[in-house]
Amino acid sequence: VQDIPERAHLYNGQTPQGFTMEIAIAAHAKASVDGIDNATDDVQLALRIGHRAVIVDGGPHNIKITHAPDLEIARLLLERKLGRSKVVRLTRPFSFDEREVLCTPDITRIAVRPLLGSICAADLRYYAGKRPADALRRKLPMALLHEGVGEVVFSPLPELRPGTRVVIVPNIKRCADPTCRACASEHIGENYCPSNAFLSSGEDGLMQSLLELDARNVVPVPDDVATDVAVMTEVASIGVGAIRRLEDLAGTACVVGAGPVGYATQVVAAELLGHEPVLVKHGDPMPAADIYFEAAGGVGAEAAIRDIISAARPGATIVLLGVSENEIPLNTRLVLEKGLRLVGCSRSAPIDHRVTLELMAHPHVAAKIKKLVISQRFQLSRVREAFDFALARSAWGKVLIDLTA
Ligand SMILES: [Zn+2]
Ligand SMILES: [Zn+2]
Structure with a gap:
């Protein structure tokens, strides 16, 4: 020991060190020309060519991982931040349970804190016990909600910084089969692969922290x-996905059913x-058209599909978007006579969410979509x-739920 420096004048330096691109390139180029191969860090190279470095405040948790114990400290820090989630699950109809679950953070994935969610008819069917008993037995307990917006808490990707608002795409890819036809085809779509999962349909949804x-x-x-407005992306993306899968967009189109999916489909289709x-409500006469989006679903589906088949122009495409628990008779004679095409479509892909958000960036689209949600907000705690x-x-x-409250 030759000397003990005055501590008040010492700093604990952290990485990364920041430069403008030109300075970084010039400093490294000069070092390389001069044959410097033992520099400790980039600042040293910048100082060599006459630049001045300034000190900015850092955070104590921005540790540098050099030795094995550093990795352990980093893991502990991450686990403190990402290692537990408060999950609100439906245990049986009309009954919720809240608990904290521990998880092992995977730093190759994105951690998202759900902010705002919207109740879907599918969630309501679970809540009210309207699903078949064996489905309830298999899927509960489960956190509900699959339509929502969250905020990035952790991400390994520079383009997804913490704090970024994101729409959550509820199709969860699980299929590991590289030859899977459903996953490979854009037209079938990975959401129809039986190996894949869907949030709040057997998989914990957005009611978690x-x-x-x-x-x-x-x-x-x-x-x-x-x-x-963004909270309606998943709902509106169903129509976007349906249109993406149409081979022929010519002719007149018609949306049947004035629920949220029908209304949102009319907005994006426009x-x-x-x-x-044209938006055809219950009881309206069915116009002749070339493309129909059937979004009636439920008990209205049977009459809607019957009326569509009789009004459809030859060669028309009927996209079925509405969910119905019942089997429905089909006039196949008319389907054959007119050469109609029936396409089932109830889930959308990430690309459809992206397109929907681009449409929502237009104020006139946002204004129409906003009419879908009521102004009252509920809290997750209630x-x-x-x-x-x-x-x-x-x-x-x-109905929207503030998932942070
Ligand atoms: Zn839904
Ligand atoms: Zn698959």
Whole structure:
């Protein structure tokens, strides 16, 4: 020991060190020309060519991983931040349970904190026990909600910084078969592969404080799209996905069913088809058309599909978007006579979410989509109120839950 320096004048330097690109390139180029191969860090090279370095404050958790114990410290820090999630699960109809679950963070994936979610008819069917008993037995307990917006908490990708608002794509890829026809084909779509999963359908949905997702399952929300508009992305993306899968966009189109999916499909179709399709409500006469989006579903599906088949023009395409628990008779004679095409489509891919958000960045589209949601907000801590309200409600409008409260 030759000397003990005055501590007040010492700094603990952290990496990374920041430079403008020109300075970094010039410093390294000069070092290479001069044959320097023993520099400790980049700042040293910048100082060599006459630049001045300034000190900025860092954070104590920005540790450098050099030795094996550093990795252990990093893992502990990450686990403290990402290692536990508060999950609210439906255990049986009308009953929720909240608990903290421990998880092992995977730093190759994106950690998202759900912010705002919307109740779907599918969630309500679980809540009210309207699914077959064996489905309830198999799928519960489960966190509900698959339509929502979150905020990135951790991400290994520079383009997805913490704090970025993202729409969560609820199709979870599980299929590991590289020859799978459903996953490989854009037209069948990986969401129809039976090996894959779907949030709040056998897989914990958004009613949790932290969710780990693959990069493909998060789509950044453009700055000018409000969170209570972006929360409708999944709902509106179903129509976008249906249109993407159509081979022929010519002719007149018609949306049947004035629920949220029908209304949102009319909004996105007006943009993507270049003309606004007629929205056919329950009891309206069915117009002749070349493309039908059937979004009636439920008990209305049978009458809607019957009327569509009789009104359809020859060669028309009927896209079935509405979910019905019942089997429905089909007039196959008319389907054959007119050469109709029936396409089933209820789930959308990440690309459809992206396109939907681009459409929502147009103020006139955002204004129409915003009409889908009611202004009242419910809190996750009082989640039963939200579901009871949605269940009792006969009026139009999606019920939103603040997932942070
Ligand atoms: Zn839904
Ligand atoms: Zn597959």
